[in-house]
Amino acid sequence: DAMVIQNPRYQVTQFGKPVTLSCSQTLNHNVMYWYQQKSSQAPKLLFHYYDKDFNNEADTPDNFQSRRPNTSFCFLDIRSPGLGDAAMYLCATSRATLGYSNQPQHFGDGTRLSIL
Amino acid sequence: GQQLNQSPQSMFIQEGEDVSMNCTSSSIFNTWLWYKQEPGEGPVLLIALYKAGELTSNGRLTAQFGITRKDSFLNISASIPSDVGIYFCAGQRNTDKLIFGTGTRLQVFP
Numbered sequence: 030d031a032m033v034i035q036n037p038r039y040q041v042t043q044f045g046k047p048v049t050l051s052c053s054q055t056l057n058h059n060v061m062y063w064y065q066q067k068s069s070q071a072p073k074l075l076f077h078y079y080d081k082d083f084n085n086e087a088d089t090p091d092n093f094q095s096r097r098p099n100t101s102f103c104f105l106d107i108r109s110p111g112l113g114d115a116a117m118y119l120c121a122t123s124r125a126t127l128g129y130s131n132q133p134q135h136f137g138d139g140t141r142l143s144i145l
Numbered sequence: 146g147q148q149l150n151q152s153p154q155s156m157f158i159q160e161g162e163d164v165s166m167n168c169t170s171s172s173i174f175n176t177w178l179w180y181k182q183e184p185g186e187g188p189v190l191l192i193a194l195y196k197a198g199e200l201t202s203n204g205r206l207t208a209q210f211g212i213t214r215k216d217s218f219l220n221i222s223a224s225i226p227s228d229v230g231i232y233f234c235a236g237q238r239n240t241d242k243l244i245f246g247t248g249t250r251l252q253v254f255p
Contacts, residue, residue, distance in 0.1 A: 131240050133193045135190065
């Protein structure tokens, strides 16, 4: 039973054409993360939401945006995809208590993005 | 970004053999996690460690949180073909983000 669900599993878009990836969770976790992963490298954190608070990583390009309309859903928007943005995009969730600890992150199966 | 040193980078072993891999850091963590990732899928949590010296098993997998809090080890006993994948360690301090290792690619031959 998938608990972190990413749609679509595969996405093809054109160079410069905006694209949105989605993630939903049934775990009721308060933290949701977006990672970019390229060719067998470790996942690279783009940003995360702690409840409704958005936390951007310093090196995440402005081209990447995110929305979290409610606890269960989170979206990754790529405003003008370039060839270098072709990658696997992973969503993860965890339950955290501010300033105390995180439970382990649980990942979805990812969306593989191709740019034509 | 920061990454942990994970070794070996890859392993090619025969079914039935035991496997050992480790992760080291120059700084301490208070949580160590081990994930397995198969092609086209997301990382799956295998074992979570929360105390220095802790030894935890999950079936044929055993992981240890190093005493110095700067390293962790994962052992797989009696490997089988479905153990194939990339194994990532990850360290965490309190509520900070995960710091991933560079990954160990495991190939098991029947």
